[in-house]
Amino acid sequence: MPTEEQIHAALRQVKYPGFSRDIVSFGLVRSVRVEDGRVVIQLELSTRKPELVAPLEAECKSTVGSLPGVQSVQVDVRMPGGGEGAPAGSMPVPRRIPGIRRIVAVASGKGGVGKSTVSVNLACGLARQNARVGLLDCDIYGPSIPLMMGIHQRPSLNEKQQIEPLANYGVKLMSIGFLVDGDAPVIWRGPMIVKTIQQFLGSVAWGELDYLLIDLPPGTGDAQLTLCQTVPLDGGLVVTTPQEASLGVVRKGMGMFQKLNVPILGIIENMSYFTAPDGQRIEIFGHGGGSQEARRQSVPFLGEIPIFTEIRIGGDRGTPVVVDAPQSAPAQAFLQIVERMKQAMPAASPQPL
């Protein structure tokens, strides 16, 4: 009979559907039990979709079933809201956070397209409409929310030993940038990042929120997938530049949400064009790629944001343009997207008891 370690090793050959990474390193294998010729594997998944669950179950069974001495394999799949509470010390699965009505992540196929700029301005735009908004910076290696939101402080702990989020412009904020020293490089391994994100969700006193926006790190690799799995997402926004869209990179950003069955609220085209001082419109990276891609993929196109010096200055100065000059053209571009995003949003999830 194989040992539990040998079964874990075998399960490392089972890849998460559509990904190069295995289910053990994704933290999905909660426990393995061996009893006589029988193996019981417990998986924890964030989705109930049979098209993901069934092939995973089947592959676990065939991989472990082929080990010498194994007579039968039982795969138990647990999912969020599945009833029984998780035993202490186990890997938590995404569970709805009491008090948070909707969680929306902002991703892109490539770095530097304006995810953080969009996250910040959408969050401030929602707050201007008196929505209760939080913004969580999931970029552990290059957090930009503290700079863009103009706040650098150590958060304090409340009497329940929860981290009190900082707040500016009516938005509650959490970022690793508040916890580590200025320029100190953050050299963390994947599991620590996941743990940190889990704490940002579970141990931060967010209170009641209508929206929690999540600024994801650049790219769509396994780290981003793991983050999205850690967080119970209600929707995803994909930011692209026209150039990125024309090269099909935007599909990568969408693919990540699609694999996790997270509804894509829409595509936002950033850095669409530049208006020269003489009024001439200059389309540096081409134009319209985002909307074309949205049509092709049958997802909403939420709008385009031109290149405006005010947007970059606002970001560098810590006063988002939506706060600093709400009537300006760049702010209006963001506020229009806020409206369309709200329309694209599914009804708020019911609050857990």
Ligand SMILES: Nc1ncnc2c1ncn2[C@@H]1O[C@H](COP(=O)(O)OP(=O)(O)OP(=O)(O)O)[C@@H](O)[C@H]1O
């Ligand atoms: N529409 C815009 N007009 C002018 N500057 C912009 C615009 N959008 C973003 N920028 C600037 O481009 C730079 C990159 O933007 P940002 O940091 O938001 O991108 P990102 O996708 O979050 O990057 P990363 O992938 O590194 O997290 C920033 O300096 C930002 O101020």
Ligand SMILES: [Mg+2]
């Ligand atoms: Mg960013």
